[in-house]
Amino acid sequence: MTTDAQQQWKAWHEERTGTVTAPYGPLSLAGTFWLSDLADGRIPAFSGDRGVPVPGRWADAGEAVLLTAAAGDGLTVDGRPAEGEYRLTADGGAATARVAHGTRKLLVMRREDSWAVRVYDPESAARREFAGIGVFEHDPRWSLPGRYRPYGRDRRITVENADGRERGLGLSGELAFDLDGEERVLRVAAEADGGLWAVFADATSGRTSYRFRFLHTPPPAPDGRVTVDFNRAVLPPCAFSDAFICPFPPPGNTLAVEVPAGERAVP
Structure with a gap:
């Protein structure tokens, strides 16, 4: 018999798939x-560019990125043909990025005082060939009561990222269960909405699931x-x-037991 929790999980999984496959x-x-x-x-030129290079010249201008565009580059800024120099600050998301080249969005981002440009292409091979997210079946036994123990003040540690570089990871406390x-x-970070976020691995990681996963919780109660x-x-x-630079689990966030729940891998 299907329970309300299973129905809610199914709706969540469908919404999650829609987010991943969005343009x-x-x-x-x-x-x-x-x-x-x-x-x-x-x-x-790079392997994901469909043979179409990214035009313009991009330079670090301290607190902004300086884009120099020629009339023939085919770039737009704020929906208008771009020509000349533009000072760009970090974009809030790919869909609202100020700079575009045809259907591609060129997102400006900053991480630890370093500027980067991300190229989002709705015609990417990965999006065209996507066959779904592999998941473990919903199991109510993996919904557990937990306790959040905040640190006296936030901490910052250095962890390796998926691109091989080390970067800081902010931590606000511990999530016990x-x-x-x-x-x-698990060592966790507090998110803007008050919820908690953990980067974790377990005994399924790299075997029957991806090498690590993310876990989000709702905001904790006052206690x-x-x-x-x-x-x-x-x-x-x-x-x-x-092309993402995800942080690896911090020390202490690799569980010695299998957690056969949630998203598993991209087939």
Whole structure:
């Protein structure tokens, strides 16, 4: 018999699939280019560009990115043909990026004082060939009562990222829950809406699931109580595109037990 929780999980999974397959969702990310790596300000040809190079010259101008566009580049800024120089700050998301080249969106982003341009292409091979997200079946046993224990103040540690570079990861506290009669703990970050976010691995990672996953929870109650629902563990963006720079799990966030719940892998 199907329960309300299973129906809600099914609706969540369908919504999640829609987000991933959106024209400027994770599957459409074709490349990430750090301006510090561009010798002449030109984004080089790359395997995800459909044979169409990214035009313009891109330079780090301190608190902004300086884009120099020629009339023949075919770029638009704020929906208008671009010619001349433009100072660009970080975009809020791919779909609302100010710069475009045909159907491609060129998102300006900043990480730890470094600027980059991301190329989102709705005609990417990954999006065209996507066959769904592999998941473990919903299991109510993996929805657990948890306890959030915030640190006195936020901490920042350095972890390796999927692109091989090390970057800072902010942590706000610990999320504790009981599993097989033993307390387990994940180090988490507080999100803007008050919810918690963990990067974790478990004994399925790299075997029957992707090498690590993300877990989001609702905001904890005033006394720290919060539901830890591993049925809603999700694949990190780098599972859909190698151009993402997802952080690896911090020390202590690799569970020694199998967690056969949530998203598993991209087939």
